[in-house]
Amino acid sequence: MVQDNDRQDASGPMIRFQKVKKSFGDVHVLRELDLDVATAERISIIGASGSGKTTLLRILMTLEEPNSGVIYVDGEPLWHKKVNGELVEADEKHLRKMRGKIGMVFQQFNLFPHMKVLRNVTEAPIHVLGTPRDKAEARAKELLDMVGLADKMDNYPSQLSGGQQQRVAIARALAMQPKVMLFDEITAALDPELVGEVLGVMRQLAHETQMTMLIVTHEMGFARDVSHRIVFLHEGQVLEEGPPEKIFTNPDHPRTREFLSRVLEH
Amino acid sequence: MLPPFDLLPTLVRGLRVTIGLTLAASTLALIVAVIAGVARTSKNPLISGIVGFYVELFRGTSVLVQMFWIFFVLPIPPFNISLSPFLAGVIALGLNVGAYGSEVVRGAIQAISRSQIEAGIALNFTPTQRMTRIILPQAMVRILPPFGNLLIELLKSTALVSLITLSDLTFQALTLRQTVGRTTEVFAVLLIMYFLLAYPLTLGVRWVEGRRVWA
Numbered sequence: 429m430v431q432d433n434d435r436q437d438a439s440g441p442m443i444r445f446q447k448v449k450k451s452f453g454d455v456h457v458l459r460e461l462d463l464d465v466a467t468a469e470r471i472s473i474i475g476a477s478g479s480g481k482t483t484l485l486r487i488l489m490t491l492e493e494p495n496s497g498v499i500y501v502d503g504e505p506l507w508h509k510k511v512n513g514e515l516v517e518a519d520e521k522h523l524r525k526m527r528g529k530i531g532m533v534f535q536q537f538n539l540f541p542h543m544k545v546l547r548n549v550t551e552a553p554i555h556v557l558g559t560p561r562d563k564a565e566a567r568a569k570e571l572l573d574m575v576g577l578a579d580k581m582d583n584y585p586s587q588l589s590g591g592q593q594q595r596v597a598i599a600r601a602l603a604m605q606p607k608v609m610l611f612d613e614i615t616a617a618l619d620p621e622l623v624g625e626v627l628g629v630m631r632q633l634a635h636e637t638q639m640t641m642l643i644v645t646h647e648m649g650f651a652r653d654v655s656h657r658i659v660f661l662h663e664g665q666v667l668e669e670g671p672p673e674k675i676f677t678n679p680d681h682p683r684t685r686e687f688l689s690r691v692l693e694h
Numbered sequence: 695m696l697p698p699f700d701l702l703p704t705l706v707r708g709l710r711v712t713i714g715l716t717l718a719a720s721t722l723a724l725i726v727a728v729i730a731g732v733a734r735t736s737k738n739p740l741i742s743g744i745v746g747f748y749v750e751l752f753r754g755t756s757v758l759v760q761m762f763w764i765f766f767v768l769p770i771p772p773f774n775i776s777l778s779p780f781l782a783g784v785i786a787l788g789l790n791v792g793a794y795g796s797e798v799v800r801g802a803i804q805a806i807s808r809s810q811i812e813a814g815i816a817l818n819f820t821p822t823q824r825m826t827r828i829i830l831p832q833a834m835v836r837i838l839p840p841f842g843n844l845l846i847e848l849l850k851s852t853a854l855v856s857l858i859t860l861s862d863l864t865f866q867a868l869t870l871r872q873t874v875g876r877t878t879e880v881f882a883v884l885l886i887m888y889f890l891l892a893y894p895l896t897l898g899v900r901w902v903e904g905r906r907v908w909a
């Protein structure tokens with residue numbers, strides 16, 4: 429049990445990682461990681477392969493449980509429940525309540541192959557949120573239109589290109605109206621010529637919404653354009669963070685510099 | 695009626711029983727297979743343990759012995775459960791094929807990629823919704839063809855119910871052989887009738903295999 433001495437309120441950050449540790453066997457992936465993300469802030473998380481970027485997002489999406497530390501989302505502990513002022517391990521009910529605040533887009537899209545595009549987008553709103561079907565479909569069509577796929581709603585995912593599938597996945601996550609969206613290298617699995625269309629949708633999203641966004645990406649130009657802040661992860665900790673102009677032009681830490689020179693080369 | 699058509703009225707009476715038995719036992723087997731297959735993937739060791747015991751018990755013993763138990767032993771104290779031959783046949787065949795079927799269901803569920811479950815978690819589906827809306831519909835595609843083959847086996851096994859006094863197709867054929875003789879003729883018609891029952895099932899399995907609309 430952890431003492432809940434840091435009371436969170438509405439004016440606090442949308443997301444707070446407090447000394448979060450995660451290891452897989454002997455591999456220490458997150459080492460007492462601290463990170464705050466403000467409401468409506470967009471951060472890009474960068475770092476070498478294996479630095480823990482995916483793990484950080486997966487813990488937020490409750491796909492992976494941290495070994496210790498506390499995470500707050502929207503003022504409430506994510507993996508814990510408050511009982512008489514003490515934090516105890518969350519049950520499925522609490523996790524489900526918290527998941528309602530968070531959405532995620534995966535590297536491999538993970539669309540439901542047995543559902544047509546429209547149903548991929550409406551299934552959760554209808555059956556999780558209880559949205560009436562006609563309203564859910566109208567909203568889904570709007571979202572598919574926004575990602576430029578209104579004409580594909582009667583296709584199965586397998587009939588779409590990777591870029592199109594990823595845009596459906598973005599629409600599907602948006603349909604749940606989460607407060608926080610997580611994007612894990614959503615262009616990494618795409619052929620180079622399809623990356624642009626997905627990043628285009630992301631740029632539009634960044635301009636038109638006030639959603640809090642955590643973006644893991646290797647597309648440094650894109651990160652620079654859409655992020656309020658860049659977070660450089662190194663060996664499971666935030667080694668350096670700051671506004672894109674600063675991090676990309678004049679980072680403080682030699683390791684950040686070394687990483688950037690490596691990825692900006694190609 | 696000309697031979698062998700004079701044999702038909704009696705055999706058709708048996709055929710009706712065989713078809714009814716196959717339909718009822720298949721339905722039971724399908725329900726049992728899905729429930730037991732899902733339960734075996736449960737994280738609760740008690741649930742998966744009990745279901746595992748059932749599956750191994752029914753796979754590890756002969757269906758005929760199971761039928762004898764249900765029909766001859768259950769009516770005796772301390773059980774005192776008397777079942778009609780038809781019901782005993784349905785239960786024995788349903789539970790037996792259901793045990794094999796549950797392994798098919800379990801395998802198909804476990805073949806669904808973890809990332810599908812994770813997408814379901816990210817969209818905040820309940821565990822039950824993840825099973826019924828995401829995993830099982832995808833698993834069905836893998837389940838149906840082997841399950842069709844199990845149903846063909848089930849159909850053929852129904853012949854065993856003649857040994858618990860049920861007047862199925864095989865039972866009627868054996869009776870005819872005793873009353874009118876003509877062994878070759880009787881068993882030739884019997885063979886054809888079983889084949890005509892099983893063949894549409896075989897075609898059905900092939901149709902299902904070729905029908906998947908999504909890749």
Ligand SMILES: Nc1ncnc2c1ncn2[C@@H]1O[C@H](COP(=O)(O)OP(=O)(O)OP(=O)(O)O)[C@@H](O)[C@H]1O
Binds near residue numbers: 457476478480484
């Ligand atoms: N389920 C798991 N079991 C064991 N080890 C894991 C698991 N998930 C991640 N790891 C390990 O944890 C470390 C961090 O992984 P993570 O996926 O978070 O890195 P990443 O920063 O996203 O890397 P990449 O840029 O390659 O995607 C890696 O060494 C990885 O092998």
Ligand SMILES: [Mg+2]
Binds near residue numbers: 613
């Ligand atoms: Mg990763």
